[in-house]
Amino acid sequence: SAVISQKPSRDICQRGTSLTIQCQVDSQVTMMFWYRQQPGQSLTLIATANQGSEATYESGFVIDKFPISRPNLTFSTLTVSNMSPEDSSIYLCSVEGSGRGYYEQYFGPGTRLTVT
């Protein structure tokens, strides 16, 4: 398994501002994932980030709103841009672990974002 840390753990931001969330992994991984968990909801995949290429965004998410960086195999950032109260969520990064013929995902502790 992988140990994943995220910064900040929580933040309260004003609408119209941007916040960059950092995700650090204790080992080199090919793929990192960013999820959003809105209050009382399940997880929604925002994008998949591979090192050295542009992130792949899921339907409903765009790069201008959620730019992602992946400068190396242990680190990624997600920026939530021009925030509105609807962006208040927990943002989670995860990495992929693989066994023989299956994948599993390991999650960071999450960043709890409140937009006022």
Place this chain on the structure above:
Amino acid sequence: GNSVTQMEGPVTLSEEAFLTINCTYTATGYPSLFWYVQYPGEGLQLLLKATKADDKGSNKGFEATYRKETTSFHLEKGSVQVSDSAVYFCALSDPANTGNQFYFGTGTSLTVIP
């Protein structure tokens, strides 16, 4: 397509009660199945997994059996503790068809009272 349907909560049990959280799935191929747990204020942790039919995943007294005939992966524990209070997510991945995409259920909140 792939999807996961989970028993709706919240669920409240007394300590030492028996727990079942139902999970059924739809998949085009032969998925792997997972249960994740989210304790208050924390991220998700992998609780257990099963990668093929009839496999039983187990961890910390929790068990779930991959039932292909009923497309189910119900989570059970014989005697819950207050420390089991958390949100439980059922999930699947289907690498052969959808790569590393994970599909999560909506989560079931469990509260165990002393």
